[in-house]
Amino acid sequence: METVPRPQQHRPGKRVTAAMVAARAGVSTATVSLVANGKTSGRVSEGNVARVRQAIAELGYVVDSVGSSLARGVSSIVVLVAPDISNPFFAKVIAGVRESLGSDFQLLLSVTEAGEFPRADDIRRILALRPAGLLVDAPDAEFIEDLSSTGPLVLLDAPGLEDYAPSVNLDVAHGARELAAHLAGSGHRRVAYMDSVTGTATFELRREAFLEEAAARGMAVEQSDLTTTIDVGAAAEAFAAAWPRWQRAGVTAVVCATDTHAYGVLQEARVAGLRVPEELAVAGFDDLPYSATSSPGLTSVHLPAEPLGAKAGEQLRALIEGRELEQPQLTLESSLIVRGSTNRAAV
């Protein structure tokens, strides 16, 4: 009767090395490496495969990723560079990335101050980790050029930077136009636009597409250059300061570059006793989970955050594995979700 292999045991303090496995199995460390990495076909005899597997199980051996990385020249780390993670939208992107990357790669987050991008120094530090690949969210061109990375690289939400690397983008313009059409259709003639301070390309796209469609539909847009950080409180203050002017100008709707800004507007509107949507319609972008919950619900351009991360992860994975990308440029759809903040009939 065969003995069932005992479950692997942790031996705190004693790191199990390939040499120990080799000794136990009576083979060389080269053979252990081959078996541990599944590169045995035609290279290791069945007997040795079995013996090594057994020894690995008994000792609880795991390939040391530092030694392995040094020998291979790359690590199993995928670095996700992003300017802002304090956004629920981003948490979903991360979830998508994790999902598509699987357990072969480890996700390392490179985050700097809100809205700031890492520069030369940070980039060096990142590359010193010998990452298997890089995922860069909402970069500017300068950053990508600083990066001048040679390894696998995929951009997320980087409209206009398709020449630098394979990218996964969001068709925010489509949703923006839908939003303009919706407001025009609801009878608004004069609206205001509240933008994000970070001059990320996606925000330019959102604004431009909205302004263009608004103009085409005969809506006037208050040009006030009102921009704030992506923060409820900051947006509330900015709106409070701008509202008297807007009100005099006859503004009946405010469109915000993100839902977070819109929450600030909703908050301030409540404080000011403004009825939404009767006296003021409010809309945003991102369709954060709370937009369905606020009262009134927030009309918003839905962006597929998790698919964005998942697709980017898939593309990167293909790149890392040396596969040809069928479509180096992907664009995911956006669409307008109408709720009570712009429409009395909706929730």
Add this chain to the structure above:
Amino acid sequence: METVPRPQQHRPGKRVTAAMVAARAGVSTATVSLVANGKTSGRVSEGNVARVRQAIAELGYVVDSVGSSLARGVSSIVVLVAPDISNPFFAKVIAGVRESLGSDFQLLLSVTEAGEFPRADDIRRILALRPAGLLVDAPDAEFIEDLSSTGPLVLLDAPGLEDYAPSVNLDVAHGARELAAHLAGSGHRRVAYMDSVTGTATFELRREAFLEEAAARGMAVEQSDLTTTIDVGAAAEAFAAAWPRWQRAGVTAVVCATDTHAYGVLQEARVAGLRVPEELAVAGFDDLPYSATSSPGLTSVHLPAEPLGAKAGEQLRALIEGRELEQPQLTLESSLIVRGSTNRAAV
């Protein structure tokens, strides 16, 4: 006149090694290592320090972290293990960690399925990275035992597990009691509690403290074992199913283990045409950014997310640097924020 050292240049494809720096400076790689790591005092002559610095600047040398990690036996990676990052609360914790860790350490996120904890396999993979330290958020005892880690380890939000490792905890019980007192003081006599399915210790604490104080104040609590995942939609559905029964029982307030649950209740209450807080008071825990914005604003127990991450990072850093922890156990305050969802007078 001295020539100003030229700014370092990226040479794509050409990795600059210590050997190259050594050759240029006319010293050994040992000396380069000493200089690059700032361990020169009393060990390297001033002249050599200057020469090496110059060569480093000219070549744009950065210590390869893989080689370095292998030689040292540890990497500069700090692993943050967490069961759920799709929570804005968690984004703040991460921000706090990043802030206190500074740029000497890289933050690697280890996330599994929502609510799930990594087990033996994942742990091995994590440890194979030779992390400088581990930060574990909201673990269960089983996980910590699986971990049986030898290196620096700090627990976050791990009440009851103080024996395993230095921890930073939140005094959620205090806020829970305040909440019970507030509701009792507002005249509620029968309330319901909606819990999270993940049996994390913090949720037990929240519930137990609330139930105890509620009992002490003469409020009856519906014992329905209503639990859902931390998801607005799931909470809405669960509430919809439970409400008829609760209503018959005379429930006038629902307390939720997280604000996210509470958003679901608010949402469903709106659909059902329930007036909040007149017919139903609602409250949660976490004080997410959107709780100040919803309409009515959500009464919530505020938990200091960013300080939680920051303190944990500080403690870990001390551990890594071999310093003695002045206070291995820290507890951060929670406090009730009363808003319109429980109080007509508030916003």
Add this chain to the structure above:
DNA sequence: CTGAAAGCGCTTACAG
């Protein structure tokens, strides 16, 4: 199919 050996880039006793 197999193993001895070189090499990945660095750090650290050690001898001088």
Add this chain to the structure above:
DNA sequence: CTGAAAGCGCTTACAG
């Protein structure tokens, strides 16, 4: 103060 050398744990030609 300095450098030659060993060693960290692994992978991969290479010779057999």
